[in-house]
Amino acid sequence: MALEDQVPVVAGVHMIALYICAVIAVYAALRVITERNSMRKLPFLNVVSFAVTGIIALLLPHPLTIAAAAAYFVGSTLESNAIASTWAGGLKRP
Amino acid sequence: MTAELYTPEFVIGLLVLFAGTIAAAFPRPKNYLTQLINLEIPGWGLLLVMLHYNEALALFTFAAVSVLSTYIFVRVMQKKEGIG
Amino acid sequence: MWGQYNVGLLIVMISGVIGFVALAIETDDLHRLLLLDLVEITTLGVIALLGTDLAEALVLPGLTVGIAELLALSQIYITKERLKERPVKGLNIEVIQMADAPMIISVFLVVYGLLLSGFTGGGVAGLGLVFYFMSRGYKENLNMLEMASGISWAIWIFAFFVFMFLPQYWFIALMGAAVGIVLKVTVKMSLVGTMWGDHRD
Amino acid sequence: MNDIVMIASVILILTGMTAAIFNRDPFDKLISLSVLIAGVFPFIVERGFLDVAIAIALIAPLSTIFTLMVCRRVQV
Incomplete structure (x- = not known):
């Protein structure tokens, strides 16, 4: 919490990082919906979830936002892993 | 309560609710899986509308219950189609 | 005229009418079961537009009744179509079966649900147990679950009597009722994950 | 919230x-649905419901x- 006293949240370094995250999220979302192959969409989906994790972590000056960002990161990674693994056919049953 | 104020959550939530309702009522490749996936779109729209009115507990319970109902539908569809 | 409540009510009502029309012209039973969930979502939207604490108090019983109705109708459907004995397997991918992620997420959801208490906590904790049972193919002992359900019922009745006869200890009664309903809902929801007979072995 | 993040x-x-x-493909639908869910989270965090x-x-x-349990053998 000591960092907030020194760096104002309304302008400065925080805002540039936030804007970069927003632009990356929009660009990756457009790449996701314009891609034809279903497997090539998954890396851009990961990029979307990384950018949204950055937005969540930088949006509010509150110590619990880092926990929310970590939870979203874990959840989205698990989801895209499950989609990719199911698309590839899953484990071979013995 | 923020009266008479169109926040972006409210407008987008109503839009998503309406479009998702049409998509789930008349799914285009008409099978069960398409309708089940389309059914989640109005759920997220309703969640945005609830967010506009700051109904945190209702939002939370709705998310948990909708996932449980998805699980029930999945079990019924597996029994029906004999998948797995 | 074009206030927030009017516009919202108009759009949600049109959505509900679309859902009911689709329900009326549908003939397949499982499609109808899916459309019932759609109608439930739009009618919950009508309640949510009230926007006060009354809406929050009305949405929770609606969700309770909705999940119970859905469970009963799906059981009736399975029994009617004679699909009860057909074997079903779980999901066979390594992020579910070979990793620790389901264990950690289930433990987190159960602990968080016990902290929340009430119907919400019961739903969240039950969801964690359903996910764990689904991912591991656990062979359950139904007698244990029935005993837990009976104990939660006893706690609830005890809290009710404390409310009736010793109202100065209301805090203990409140906590007892919350813990009892958490156990009850959790047990019922985790029965959802196990009762339809996996025949996994 | 910031205008740019909101947009x-x-x-x-x-x-x-x-x-x-x-x-039309179920996997494409699921991927697009998770893009939608990613867009909902900044609104929830901005209200302070962490x-x-x-x-x-x-x-x-x-x-x-749970949905992937159904669409696995249909497509592959």
């Missing part, structure tokens, strides 16, 4: 919704995993 979230929600409605955001971030993938 970015709205674009995420709208593109995810349109793609989820108009795709506990709700944590719980929903862990609950929402379970829905996708």
